[in-house]
Amino acid sequence: MATTTAKHPVPQPARGRPFFHTYRFQISIITLLVVLYAVFIVRAPGTYLSFGIYRSFMISIPFFGLMAMAATFIITLGEIDLSFPSIAGFSGWVFASSYISTDSFILALILCLGTGAVLGLINGLLVTKIGIPSIVATIGTMFLWRGLVNVVSQGHGIPISKITADPLHSLFVGEVFGKIPAQFLWFVGGSIVMGIIYKRHRFGSHVLFMGDNAASARMMGIHVDRVKILCFVIMGVSAALSVVFILNQLTFFWASTGDGYLLTTLAAVFIGGTSVFGGKGTMIGTFVGVLIIASLEPGIIAIGLTGFWTQFIYGLLITLSVAIYALMLRRQD
């Protein structure tokens, strides 16, 4: 990237500082993260200067972090998926019940990820081939898969505590170097891969182009339906992988597993600067957005406010950040 710029040094007074302009979204959100942590550390140094709280973040962040990264593709397309918590729920039921009945971690894992892929594929087909707007289609499937979990489980949970004895268990939620939860490394690795695909791979380029100008993308010969379907499949597989972390950590499946991640996940994407209009976003933004969303609740408690403040401060941050991004985009025009 730097090579061409170096070869053609461009004086830039006319269009402002290029580095800040190019990375303005990333810079804004990283600043927000730094400010938040500064507040937390100053107000609650005992909590925020010890490793314990970061370890608990590393345990819980992957539960929704990968889904936020995957949702960034869908939102960049100008689409939305509201059904991924239910996909996580149903894939989780598949994982837990097949593990209990076969004692095979690997089979349970394959069936779980396969379920996520198929449910994502169904969303993709409903949106592209049937032509249902994604917000409507995924409201339907959100109820459908959660309802199916309730029917097949009859509302009962599935204890899977014996899974802790399985050698593959530690691959997903064990501790690396004695301290780092394995799922956090999965999350970081998955985020790097998705980040590279987003900006440096043909697929990501097509997603950005389609989100920006769908008619033009079609004219340029981009297989728009295929790209869109694949985005929903990636979302489904990510939801299924996330629930594998959740179930291995908690060793219990509830019929409500996955619920409660919808709005935090989408909030992380929007705080991260991905435009709801499509065509614009950053994976670094989503990554930092995930860190912010995950730190807020414990941070609010640690600095001495009651839990009643949590939603208010969530709302404040989300509203402020999307307002700032909207202003940034407008000033550019």
Added chain:
Amino acid sequence: MNSTAPLLQMKGIQKSFGHVRVLRDIDLEINYGEIVALIGDNGAGKSTLIKIITGVYTPTAGDIYFKGERITPRDVRASRALGIECVYQERALAEQQELWRNVFAGHERTTFLGFLDLKAQREETERLMRSRMGLTSEAITVDSEVGGLSGGERQGVAIARALYFDADLIILDEPTMGLSITETERVLTFTRSIRDQGKSAIFIDHNIFHVYDVADRFIILDRGRIAERFQRSEVTREKLVETMVALHDAGVVS
């Protein structure tokens, strides 16, 4: 391939939508290295004809030959593969994306497993920018978002992109609409560059003065038929305007 055949030849093209006959008995040829202006009132059938050439519509009757071979364009992608490219003013580019991403959209250069060859794409874009697009302003780089370019600059990018990817026939659908005088001049220069490279263009515009400046031949459509054909050498600008006005008046009376 027959080298003496025209680039594009349409014979007896008809198009109906239900009971409405939009095009009747269209015979049309486009030769190599010429710019043909397609003019006519609203509703004359220009856009239907263009959509048949680009593969959006299938003609109800008639044959199309491209480079001497009979073709049945099924869709836009198939037409593009043959070398027919349409440049629409509004729909050509993605505004929030970098120049290099726009140039290579759908034609990405990749290294392995589909990862972008960023260096090659940026260098080629840089080269195209300086040589073909006439984007010499220091403020515009290959990383600039297209949204920051003027209307004329965007047309230049779209035309340069089409030529770069070996389009033989470029269809320009009202490329000067809403542009200032200098911007229009820029687009007309780009249009001439198509001919200079031995490629051909169909130029559609309401403004006869723009059309007259750039085209080698004029085809006037009127209510689904070809009403007149002129070589540039055999017609003045005033005569062209008179013909259009006469056709318009006849249409109003009938």
